[in-house]
Amino acid sequence: MCGIAGIFHLETAKPVDPDRLRKMTDALGHRGPDGSGIWTAPGVGLGHRRLSIIDLEGGAQPMLTPDEAQILSFNGEIYNFLEVRAELERLGHQFQTSSDSEVILFAWRQWGVDCLKRLNGMFAFAIYDQRSRQLFLARDRLGVKPLFYARVSDGSILFGSELKALLANPLLRRDPNITAVDDYLAFGYVPDQTSLLKGVKKLAAGHYLLLEQGKPEPESVQYWDMDFSQRSKGSARDLEEELVELLKQAVNSRMISDVPLGAFLSGGVDSSAVVALMAENSRRAVKTCSIGFDQQSLDETGYARAIAERFQTDHRERIVAADDFGLIDTLADHFDEPFADASALPTYRVSELARETVTVALSGDGADEAMAGYRRHVFHHAEERVRGLLPQSFRGPVLGWLGSVYPKADWAPRPFRAKSTLLSLARSGPEGYAEAVGVTTPSGRRSVYSDALQRDLGEYHAEQRMIDLMENAPAQNGLDQAQYADMKMWLPGDILTKVDRTSMAVGLEAREPLLDYRLMEFAAKLPANLRVHKGQGKYLLKKSMEKYLPNDILYRPKMGFVTPIAQWFRGPLADQARDISSGGALARTGWFDGKALRKVADDHIAGRSDNSRLLWQLLMLDKSLQRLFGL
Incomplete structure (x- = not known):
């Protein structure tokens, strides 16, 4: 795992x-402390910060081919590089090193942009080809590794891992x-x-950008996408066996390392499955x-300990205080843009703990997205059945009116919070899901915005971005659309950004075997009833793990x-x-209504309402604005 940076003059080969370039590269020092x-x-510069994982002696970068025709700066790992x-x-x-970096260089030389179809890994890399004067930027299929870029005033394009x-x-x-800001x-x-x-862009997951000196900046090109439009035809038993084999391949391929390797273990289904197969x-x-918490209602270390004992792992745990908010400024520094997923705090702590003994850690991220593991997937699947029974001409006016008059009860258990369900059912599936997955509603945001903003x-309308994705998804039903x-x-945007920034902050490489693209493609073809079954998400994954894990782990x-x-x-x-x-x-931007923000804070502090998620968003936005714009 590393950090990359670069400058490319698109119009003329300026020096x-x-x-x-060195300052850009040094800004990523935490991502690559080893070199x-x-x-x-003329016209190009590539920078690299290295965290040594494979071929500790021979994998230094930027890496050149023997004839110096192609030069690479690479962040990530290629899991099938030996094949x-x-x-x-x-x-x-002919190869001079044992690194996966050199494999990328020769794969580009042999196949050009089609090399991406052969690489299975997490990556963001830049290759400059001196023969064609082309710069090739690429990002892995799921977007595990980030890549930012921007055109600046002298005609050059800057790029970097962060x-x-x-x-x-x-x-x-x-x-x-x-x-x-609205997004x-x-x-x-x-x-x-x-x-x-x-003006700053992020190269999208599964995309590449091919730049050539003397030619206009092109749009990025998508080379891979998820496809939920097809269905597997095998029996449930056959699909279960196929899933287990894919899981084994994904885990085994991510255990190749020349440095100490371990795993995050939360005691949930996903991380426990990864540890079992490891x-x-x-x-x-x-x-x-x-990582555990000194507040019992938040602590899962007992479940993690049970899995550790079951598989006789070399297990370490650390209990942190429930009021462990001292990392707020550290996280703001590492994320750059505002990031309001508060689970970044414990994710940083578990990365910090792992780094004390290992340099690589496998995680269980990805299964919820692939296998419909979030509660919102289960709820949306059920809502879509209702939408299929009741026409929009009825749902819109009738359920919309009921939702508008139903009392708001955020404090109540989910089954008794019918207001949000009624309002969701009054809308189309994409519209309802886009708001369900959000933190603040359009009206909630507008209530704190200034007139000028x-x-x-x-x-x-920020939600339209997700609505468009769902409406244009290669999908057969609403569950497919939501997962896509x-x-x-x-x-x-959330999960992989969180894991990348928090693990890289401490010089740890995190690997996600459940995001193996072959596994994701398999999951996308599963019938809906093998993803969501009797109110349970990740149904086939849980069934396939029954031979490895106890039911109190699988079905809690x-x-x-x-x-x-x-x-x-x-x-x-x-x-x-x-x-x-x-x-x-925030106050200095003029974007917000100060009186409305005071009411949000006062109502929360007084216990009249729970505005904690909005307050957390505003706090992290405030800290980000200070760093980005000096406000």
């Missing part, structure tokens, strides 16, 4: 200032993109399709680690990392909640 390097030529290398050797290529690499270049303009407040993260800085494939005790936003949209927005309610932010804003963070309305960067 690249090595000092500027750094830059390479420049691709063997194929390239049969075609006559936004801070671009920010280190003085030519990058720091103008805010106000539609991204962020809608979803709790800035989606991959946009950025908080105007133990089956390992001659030594698997190193596992867990509302005027500037005009008819912009989550994989295009939620997965890269999903918990995940939970942070008590509601209590924080009524206690130690109460003053920060009040300051948001008047003393911080």
Whole structure:
């Protein structure tokens, strides 16, 4: 795992200032503490920070082919590099190192952009080809590894693994993109399709960009996509066996490492399944680690300990205080753009714990998206059945009216919170799901915006981004649409951003075997009843793991990392909640109504309503604005 950065002059081959490139590269030092390097030529410069994982002696970058015709800067891992290398050797290529980086270089030389179809891994890389004067930027299929880029005033394109690499270049303009503010407040993260800085782009998952000197900047090209439009025809038993084999292949391929390797273990289905298959494939005790909380209702270490004992892992756990909010500024520094998923706090802590003994850790991320594991998937699937029975002409006016008059009861158990369900059923499936997956509703956001921001936003509607994804998804039903949209927005924008930034912050490589693209393609073809069955998500995955894991792990309610932010804003963070309305960067933007923000804070602190998620969003936005714009 590493960090990459670069400068490419698209119009003419102007010289690249090595000092500027070095500053961009050094901004990513936390991603690569083991080494750094830059390479420049007329019109182009590539930078690299290295975290050594494979071929510790021979994998230094930027890496050049022996004839210096192609140069690579690469972040990630190619899990099938040995198979691709063997194929390239049969075609006559000779290798000087044992690294996966060199495999990418020769794969590009042999197949050009089609090399991406042969690579199974997590990656973001840049290859400059001196013969064609082309720069090839590519990102892995699911978007595990990030890549930012922007055109600047001298005609060059800057790129880097994190936004801070671009920010280190003085030519990058720091103008805010106000539609991204609405996106962020809608979803709790800035989606991959946009950025908080105007003019900055993120190369989308499963896309590449091929730039050539002397030619206009092209649009990125999609080389892979999820497809829910087909269905597997095998029996449930056959599909279960196929799933287990794919899981084994995915886990085993991610256990190749020349440095100590372990796993995150939460005690949930996904991480427990990964650990079970690691133990089956390992001659030594698997190193596992867990984070627990001193508040019993939030603590899952007992379940993790049971799995560790079952598979005799070398297990470590650490209990942190439920009021462990001291990382807020650290996280704001590492995420650059505002990020409001509070589970980033414990994810940082478990990465920190893992890094004490390993350099690589496998995680269970990805199964919820692939196998319909979120409760919202189950609810949406049930709602879609109702929509199929009742026409929109009835649902819109009747259920919409009932939802409008039904009392709001956020404090009540989910089955008694009918208001949101009625309002969702009154809309189309995509419209209902887009709001269900969000943090704040359109009306909730508009209630705290200033008149000026509302005027500037005009008819912009953040949820439309997800609605469009669902309506245009290669899908057969509403569940397919919801999962597709989550994989295009939620997965890269929230889950993978969280894991990448928190693990890289401590110099740890996180690998996600459940995001193996072959496994994802298999899951997308499963009949809906093998994903959601009798109110249970991830049905086939759980069935397939019954031979490995006990039922109290497989079928207990999903918990995940939970942070008590509601209590924080009524206690130690109460003053920060009040300051948001008047003393911080938010107030200086003029985007928000100070009186409305004060009411949000006062109502929460007094216990009249639970506004903790909105307050957390506003706090993280405030800290991000301070860093990005000096407000």
